[in-house]
Amino acid sequence: MRKLQRFRNTLQYELLLLPALVIFAIFILYPAFNTIYSSFTNWNRMNIKNIQFVGIENYQKLFSDKSVLIGVRNSFIYAISATVLQSAGGLGLALILNRAFKTKNFLRAVWYFPAVLSTLVIGFLWNYMLSSSDLGLINSIIQGFGFSKVNFLGNGNNALMSIIFIAVWQWMGWTMTIYLANLQGIPEELYESAAIDGASKTRLFFGVTLPMLFPAISFSAITGMIQGLKMFDLVYALTKGGPNGRTETIITLMIKKGFTEGFYSYACAIGAVFLVIVLCVTMFQMRYFNRWGENIS
Secondary structure (H helix, E strand, O other): OHHHHHHHHHHHHHHHOHHHHHHHHHHHHHHHHHHHHHOOEOOEOOEOOOOOEOOOHHHHHHHOOHHHHHHHHHHHHHHHHHHHHHHHHHHHHHHHHOOOOOOHHHHHHHHHHHHHOOHHHHHHHHHHHOOOOOOOHHHHHHHHOOOOOOOOOOOHHHHHHHHHHHHHHHHHHHHHHHHHHHHOOOOHHHHHHHHHOOOOHHHHHHHHHHHHOHHHHHHHHHHHHHHHHOOOHHHHHHOOOOOOOOOOOHHHHHHHHHHHOOOHHHHHHHHHHHHHHHHHHHHHHHHHHHHHHHHHO
16 A cells, blocks of 8 residues: 555656756657768768668768768867856966955956857857958958958868867856866865965865866766867857868758758668767766766765
8 A cells, every 4th residue: 555655656756847858858868860871871962762671881981981070080170169168267277266356246256257158149240250352351450560461261280270269269157167166166165274284276176176077077078079069050150160171060061962952861860870979978078077077076
């Protein structure tokens, strides 16, 4: 009787989760499984009705496609560079703006403001400012100092670095807020005890502050990598994958192959590979940070 009563009590709480689970299944699970299934077919714009199973044909084509390999490489370059730089920059800003001075709240708002705006809006604004035309703001300033124009978005290497710089500029303030929240939760007693033992500021940072920032570091690293691997809107607004495919990412290629060229099953194969990449990277990061957390504790 007690077991039946306990089952009824837990069932009423589990039923509250049912609407969320149904929405998750319809909008997340079903599209994911449908994408994986479609990647093994010959579905394309010219063949919508007579869809046939073709096995791993799309995957064989994908792994021999140089443009996809470049897209994967660029995605990792974006993700790793942006995550490291915005984490380091966000930590530096958090340490500075965690101090008591009059304008700290204003400066926090200034640095956080770009994260509020749409990434597409940010991309189009920077596209205007980095333009090599006479209307380009930054090149006008450079020429005003007597230097020649810089082709920020028309040169492959410059375009790659420009996209990374803009991504870091936009999201560094968001990372800063994560570190600030964590910094303000560190007990002052730890610093006082270490100071009594004669610890220098450097030892305080590496012995107290950095270990206590483990939750913020792990969170920003994992979310930063996922966000970097999903890079699309900023690339679309700035270069559309150019010049000559030098700034393509795996997501821009998936959109291009699927929506522009109409190779739907091939785009699904790219999406499935991307899903596996994100899962592997996230699992590796979580395992690494779990070990770090165990060593700290």
